[in-house]
Amino acid sequence: MDFYYQLFLYLSIFYISLYLLFLVFRQKSSAPNLPPGKKGWPIIGESLDFVGAAKSGCPEKFINDRTAKYSPEVFRTSLLGEDMAVFCSASGNKFLFSGQDKYITTWWPSSMKKVIVFPETMEKFNKDDPKKMRSFLPEFLKPxxxxxxxxxxxxxxxxxxxxxxxxxKEVKVFPLTKNYTFALACRLFMNIKDPQVVSKFADPFARIAPGLTSVPINIPGTPFNKAVEGGKVIRQELLNIIRQRKKEISEGKDAKSRDLLSRLLTEADDDGSVYYEMDVSNKIIGLLIASHDTTSTSITVIVNYLASLPHIYEKVYEEQMEIAKSKAPGELLNWDDIQKMKYSWNVTCESMRLTPPAQGAFREAITDFTFAGYTIPKGWKTFWTVYTTHKNPKYFPDPEKFDPSRFEGNGPTPFTYVPFGGGPRMCPGKEYARLEILIFIHNLVTKFKLEKVIPDEKIIYNPSPVPANGLLIRLRPLN
Known part of the structure; x- marks a missing residue:
């Protein structure tokens, strides 16, 4: 009896083991073919490598190392605590830009939302909000x-x-352009002209950008903590302005205002609650960050190239002087003048190709989908980045050469030059940025010759490109 019992026991264990092996094999065989790559450390993933590459002045290193090791199309990593697929080619850009709301949707890392958004509205700040915001922008930002x-x-x-x-005789370009672009955004978006009021925003705003893509450790003294505290100050100041503007609108004192704040307060569904006011504040903060940081960075980078490359400066100067000579004394620029600045815009585009103001953008997969033979599971985050195409010799021969002629005629191959993104989610402020940059260039080159005080000044990324010493320029007045 003991023999048969032991035999039955051994056979049972054998068949159960075979069944378990079958289940494991079936699970493995049916597992999705995920993109190659690694997740890095628990929780923080490869965030330190990502941030470290940017801090060292070579953000493309993080991307290039992994495309060389894993795949030139897409690789897997973990950033900001999320499983992430990084798309690495023009075809990847095209797929993501055309797949909005079909495969992917807008996504903000929770660390960014903690800096920008009122905690009480965190749940409301969802996928629909960007759509609502963009419904106002085309009217506000169209030609x-x-x-x-x-x-x-x-x-x-x-x-x-x-x-x-x-x-x-000498100035630091970056802090000055930050002050200028922020004051301009405050004026156009909220009709704020008082320098003291602008300063109340500018000081805490300076703490936000470096913390947006930093490791989200909220301990006093860390970049993330400084960004969180700066966000609190800005939100409260904005609430005060929003409530004052609502009062002016109710009293009929703001009927002819063209700024975005009044449009948001008069054309959106105002339920009269503090949550609505907070929602408007969230949207304005997002716009200020987008219009302020990237544009000030772009202007600084362009000035850097103009001061470094005299032959480029001379051609920009000639174009802008032709426009200046056509104007009466004191006459301001107009739309027709902007359309004549073709070479200056090509210089701007080449500057943003070599030193883009933003690294890319995140999205979230809303369904399982396949790209380049790999499956991206629902819930994963995606990231497209300028660094996989902007300096790729496949798309831009001799990629380190500054050559504005790349943008003549039809320009680069579609989806290779993407400083403003593409598809339905292309930056709606592209034309606004174009005007701001070209108007600044016109006034700068017709007033000064430029000379770099530190010829080999290093560029660091925080997260946008910033000259290590603020871009110290020697000015030589032309008049």
Missing amino acids: EALQHYIPIMDSMTREHLESDWSPY
Whole structure:
């Protein structure tokens, strides 16, 4: 009896083992073919490598090392505590840009939302909010509306150069352009003209950008903690302005205002609650970050190239002087003048190709989908990045050479030049940025010759490209 019992026991264990092996094999055989790569350390993943590459002045290293090791199309990593697929080619850009709301949707890392968004509205700040925001922007940022801003941009630029540049032989370009672009955004978005009010925003705003893509450790002294605290100050200041503007609107004192804040307060569904006011604040903060940091960085980078490359400066100067000579004394720029700045815009595009103001953008997979033979599971995050195409010799021969002629005619191959993204989620402020940059260039080169004080000044990324010493420039007045 003991023999048969032991035999039955051994056979049972044998068959159960075979069944378990079958289940494991079946599970493995049916597992999705995930992109190659690694997740890195628990929780933080490869975030330290990602941030470290940017801090060292070579953000493309993180991408290039992994495309060489894993795949030139897509690889797997873990950033900001999320499983992530990084798309690495023009075909990847095209797939993501055309797949909005079909395969992917807008996604903000929780660490970024903690900096920007009121905690009480965190749940409301969802996938629908960007759509609602964009419904206001086309009207506000289309050419017909932007034409009205050109004289304001031009006069503010002249005042800025006269007060903050002309009195000095040498200036630090980056902090000055940050002040200028922020003051301009406050004026156009919220009709704020008082320098003291602008300063209340500017100081805490300076703490936000470095913390947005930092490791989200909320301990006093860390970049993330400084960004969180800066966000609290800005949100409260914005609430005060929003409530004052609502009062003005109710009293009929703001009927002719063209700024975005009034549009948000008069055309959206106002339920009269503090949560609605917070929601408007969230949207304005997002716009200020997008319009302020990237544009000030772009202007700084362009000035850097103009000061480094005299032959480029001379051609920009010639183009801008032709426009200046056609104007009456004191006459401000207009829409037709902007359309004549073709070479200057090519220089701008080449500057943003070599030193893009933003690294890319995140999205979230809303369904399982396949790309380049690999499966991206629902819930994974995706990231497209400028560094996989902007300096790829396949798309841009001799990629380190500064060559504005790349943008003549039809320009680069579609989906290879992507500083503004692409598809339905292309940056809606592209035309606004174009005006702001070109108007600044016009006034700068017709007023000064430029010379770098530190010829080999290093560029660091925090997360946007920033000259290590603020880009110290020697000014030589032309008049």
